[in-house]
Amino acid sequence: MPLVSMRQLLDHAAENGYGLPAFNVNNLEQIQAIMEAAAETNSPVIMQGSAGARKYAGEPYLRHLIEAAIETHPDIPIVMHQDHGASPAICIQSMRSGFSSVMMDGSLQEDAKTPASFEYNARVSKHVVDIAHAIGVSVEGELGCLGSLETGMGEKEDGHGAEGALSHDQLLTDPNEAAEFVKATGVDALAIAIGTSHGAYKFTRPPTGAVLRIDRIKEIHARIPNTHLVMHGSSSVPQDWLKIINQYGGTMGETYGVPVEEIVEGIKHGVRKINIDTDLRMASTGAIRKYLAENTKDFDPRKYFAAARKAMKEICVARYTAFGCAGQASKIKPMSLERMAERYKKGELNAIVK
Numbered sequence: 394m395p396l397v398s399m400r401q402l403l404d405h406a407a408e409n410g411y412g413l414p415a416f417n418v419n420n421l422e423q424i425q426a427i428m429e430a431a432a433e434t435n436s437p438v439i440m441q442g443s444a445g446a447r448k449y450a451g452e453p454y455l456r457h458l459i460e461a462a463i464e465t466h467p468d469i470p471i472v473m474h475q476d477h478g479a480s481p482a483i484c485i486q487s488m489r490s491g492f493s494s495v496m497m498d499g500s501l502q503e504d505a506k507t508p509a510s511f512e513y514n515a516r517v518s519k520h521v522v523d524i525a526h527a528i529g530v531s532v533e534g535e536l537g538c539l540g541s542l543e544t545g546m547g548e549k550e551d552g553h554g555a556e557g558a559l560s561h562d563q564l565l566t567d568p569n570e571a572a573e574f575v576k577a578t579g580v581d582a583l584a585i586a587i588g589t590s591h592g593a594y595k596f597t598r599p600p601t602g603a604v605l606r607i608d609r610i611k612e613i614h615a616r617i618p619n620t621h622l623v624m625h626g627s628s629s630v631p632q633d634w635l636k637i638i639n640q641y642g643g644t645m646g647e648t649y650g651v652p653v654e655e656i657v658e659g660i661k662h663g664v665r666k667i668n669i670d671t672d673l674r675m676a677s678t679g680a681i682r683k684y685l686a687e688n689t690k691d692f693d694p695r696k697y698f699a700a701a702r703k704a705m706k707e708i709c710v711a712r713y714t715a716f717g718c719a720g721q722a723s724k725i726k727p728m729s730l731e732r733m734a735e736r737y738k739k740g741e742l743n744a745i746v747k
């Protein structure tokens with residue numbers, strides 16, 4: 394099965410009431426873990442490369458690893474998505490190199506740190522949509538700045554994200570603005586700010602509705618019913634892996650993520666794409682720490698990478714199952730990007746704004 398557009402998968406998810414985890418990828422073992430889990434559960438796949446991943450692995454390595462997944466698993470629809478493009482130029486470069494979906498993150502200025510105005514965000518996002526849709530590529534936008542409703546701080550991590558204190562309004566996507574943004578841009582998917590943040594340190598205690606505003610999802614979805622909502626920063630920060638990391642020499646502090654049952658609630662109200670990176674990082678780190686501590690004579694990296702791959706696969710299977718993707722891959726008839734471009738041109742995929 395060829396590479397497919399993200400819009401095709403998210404439309405299928407909306408029609409059938411499920412959500413798709415979008416796993417960040419940086420190396421071979423992560424990609425194999427995701428694909429083994431998808432094959433075992435018959436799930437469609439979104440793999441995404443962040444700015445950090447592009448810096449770490451280099452875009453050609455990422456692309457060829459994902460292409461290897463497509464070749465190895467011809468029966469699974471796969472989206473190659475570029476996560477957090479800080480400028481139209483980055484998105485255009487990704488499209489040129491074969492990504493079937495891009496995120497234009499105009500919520501921040503091109504430095505990926507300074508919150509941008511609504512006008513700037515709408516202008517750069519619309520620019521990317523015009524180019525992407527002409528070739529059948531899907532576009533995710535972002536409105537609102539990710540950060541903590543507990544502390545009021547932005548979530549700068551690894552060079553990406555707003556720095557310093559943010560107002561409550563900036564940390565929470567406004568449904569009226571979301572409607573205006575989608576009308577002005579025509580993005581296929583919209584990342585919203587509801588109190589989640591990237592990385593492991595999201596909440597100092599299990600989150601309540603005051604700091605994780607799932608209720609806001611319902612209000613936004615009611616205004617833009619066919620624009621697919623995206624939850625960034627949605628790792629659940631598995632407590633069992635946190636314990637293993639610390640048991641084997643790690644010093645991670647007490648922290649909590651987004652509970653899977655809250656994500657499932659979001660899926661009932663229009664969330665279709667759920668970004669997950671930290672959970673696989675934690676499973677991988679915990680498994681490697683444990684393996685090396687228990688096998689002190691081993692020096693073959695394939696042994697501890699295999700342990701990491703197995704741990705990551707278990708998380709992927711759990712998320713595919715919980716989000717309702719399991720069993721869906723074989724029901725999807727892939728559409729070429731050319732066909733998607735025709736559909737955009739005919740207006741078949743126009744946004745509904747209420």
Ligand SMILES: O=C(COP(=O)(O)O)[C@@H](O)[C@H](O)[C@H](O)COP(=O)(O)O
Nearest residue numbers: 443445592626627628668669670671
């Ligand atoms: O939402 C995301 C991950 O959420 P998470 O931390 O797993 O809760 C991704 O979109 C981030 O972009 C990604 O984790 C950032 O990765 P790097 O830039 O550090 O590679």
